Amino acid sequence: MNKATDPAALLESALLDALGPECLLGEDAKTLFSTDVYGEGIAPALVVRPQSQEQVADAVRIAATAGWAVTQRGGGMSYTGGYLPTQTNTMMLDLSGLNRIVSINEDDLVITVEAGITWQQIWEALTPRGLRLPFFGTFSGSRATVGGGLSNGALFMGTARYGSAADIVVGMEVIDARGRRIQTGQAAFHNGRPGFRQYGPDLTGLFVHDAGALGVKILASLRMMPMPEAADYASFAFATQQEATQALSAIGRSGFCEEAYIFDPATTRRSLDHATLMKDIGRLSNVIRSQSSMLKGLQEGAKMAMAGRRFVQGEVYTLHCVCAGRSVDGVRDDRRGVVKLALDHNGVEISNTIPKAARANPFEPLNGILGSQGERWAALNSKVPHSDAERLIVATEAAIDPYRERMAACGVTMSFLYIAIAQHVFSYEPVLRWFDEWLPVHRHVPEPDFLNELEEPSPNHEGRALVDEVRSKIVDVFAEFGAASNQIGKTYPMLASLNPDSRSVLRALKKELDPEGLINPGALGDFSA
Incomplete structure (x- = not known):
């Protein structure tokens, strides 16, 4: 096709003029970005890696004006087709270039970051200051981004007490298909700064867990908290799934833990193999550093090395808990409460190697x-x-x-x-x-x-x-069951499952923000139906 009339060539030329050649990625990126962790999709015709928030707005406006679909990729850890194109004429935004911390306000306990920053980057920036996020990351946090987490319901670290990424965000900036830069939270008001989320309707909530269907997130402000002064761990074995899950619910309701989770027998067996044990021994320096004193660190490290992970016999479910708080006494009381609830459900306390190792090095290579x-x-x-x-x-x-x-x-x-x-x-x-x-x-x-x-x-x-x-x-x-799900992407029938009146409101919102249905088509469901 003649480049003068080829839509892809015309769009590429417009993007080159607006963003510069360094922002357009080549064929290798198109191949990589045509798949997620689970499956393959259509390769995007163009992949753009903006280096600034303004470039994101320019790229979205140029592509949407040309009638092209726009999808967004952060760390690429989706397994539900979240960012995969559904049509060839798609421009994919690789948002990993938006990885800067805009501000850390220790007085107000708010950090503002660009959407392409990873949970690990935030952890590493806040830890020396004695701070962290309440929910502070996912298993994949060495690559998973804040923007992706807010779009897809990120959870795990700190989740038993503090919830998910949606529960710590106090404001965002989002680019819609019209190229508008929409601010939410207190910072959206004249002379406002990020802090309180609700002043009138909660606009922030509209863009949380939207699978990137309503706009492109470029900025987020998140609550911080002082780093807990103390932490302790507990693990338990259960003979049946029912006993384990009932114990998990009881412990979850209690509020004693920052993390509480169950491994089934297959996962427990994988966590006990020799290679994993050797890797844990390699983590001893992290365990030592994570304790409040060198002596306690050496004691915990020695116990961890001796116990290894050969503490479970047979087909059992294992429940793992992390308690953390402002004082050793308070954490000790929480742990006692956890132990009592687990034993009340026929649990047997075992080595706490798994939660201790996970907390000692929360962001491993993937x-x-x-x-x-x-x-x-x-x-x-x-x-x-x-x-x-x-x-x-x-x-x-x-x-x-x-x-x-x-x-x-x-x-x-x-x-x-x-x-x-x-x-x-x-x-x-x-x-x-x-x-x-x-x-x-x-x-x-x-x-x-x-x-x-x-x-x-x-x-x-x-x-x-x-x-x-x-x-x-x-x-x-x-x-x-009317269950909610992480990573809605293009896998769960979220839109179709809504009751008709709620669905009509969401359709109207999508129409206002994305009149032609160009932002991540297929995410949340089929808005064209």
Whole structure:
């Protein structure tokens, strides 16, 4: 096609003029960004990495004026098609260039950051100041970004007490499809500064967990807190899933913990293998540094090395807890409360190696994007009230049962993660695992030494198709329960599941912010239907 009339060439030329050649990425980026952790999509025709907030606004305005779709990628850790294009004429924004801290206000306990900064970068900036975020990151926080976390419901570190990323944000700046720079929170007002989130309707909440469908986040202001003065850990073994999940709910409701989560037997076994033990021994220096004194650090490190992770026999569920607070006495009391609740549900206290090691080094390299044997994985997530947890688990297991024979034949296995959130919510995460050829992201993200120890599996088309089928059934179960899910992306039927009146309001909001439906088409659901 003649470049003078080729839409891609015309848009590329306009972007080059506005942003400069350093902002346009090449074919390798297009290939990498055509996949997420789970699947493949259509490669974007153009990939742009803006270096400033103004360049984001310019790129969105230029692409939308030309009638092109715009998707946004942060750390690229989606496994629900969150940023994958649905059409060829797509410009993808790689927001990793927006990785600056704008301000740290220690008096007001508010940090303002660009949307492409990672949770690890914030942790490293705040720790020397004796500060942190209440919720302070995800398992993937060495790459996962604040913008992605706010769009997709990031949770884990600090979640049992403080909730998710949505619960700590006090304001944002978002670029809509018209190129408008929308401020939310107190900073949106004349002479206002970020601090309080609600003054009139909560505009910040409109853009939280929107899967990037309503606009492009460029800036966020987050609450900070003093770093806890003390921390302690507890782990327990349970003979049955029901006992473990009931204990998790009781501990979650109590508010004793910053983190409380269950590993199923398969995950527990993976956490006990020799390679993991050796890695934990390598973490001893981190454990020592994370304690309040050198003596306590040496004592804890010695116990950790001796215990290793060979503390569980048989098929058991393990529950892991982190208590943290302003004083040693207060944390000790919280831990006692945790122990009592666990023992009341027939738990047996075991070595607390797992939560201690996780807290000592919360942001590891993302070798876990593949399994320890090189297998791929695909997670799903549901969040329900504690009182619905047991019924949801039973219904999900029943939906999986008819597939178990085929799963065994195709080498598809499952594991489960259970998390307590902000005292009142239970998170249930089934994970499918299977051996299959790797996607570009699997070759790009892990450390080379880790990849060198693995052999890439052969293509497993039958297993992949079966995983798709089982995932779809599980998503249907979650929808029947009215469950909320992380990473809505293009996987969960969020829009279709809304009641009609609520759906019409969301459609009207989408129409106002994105009249032509160009911002991340397909995210949240089909707004064109």
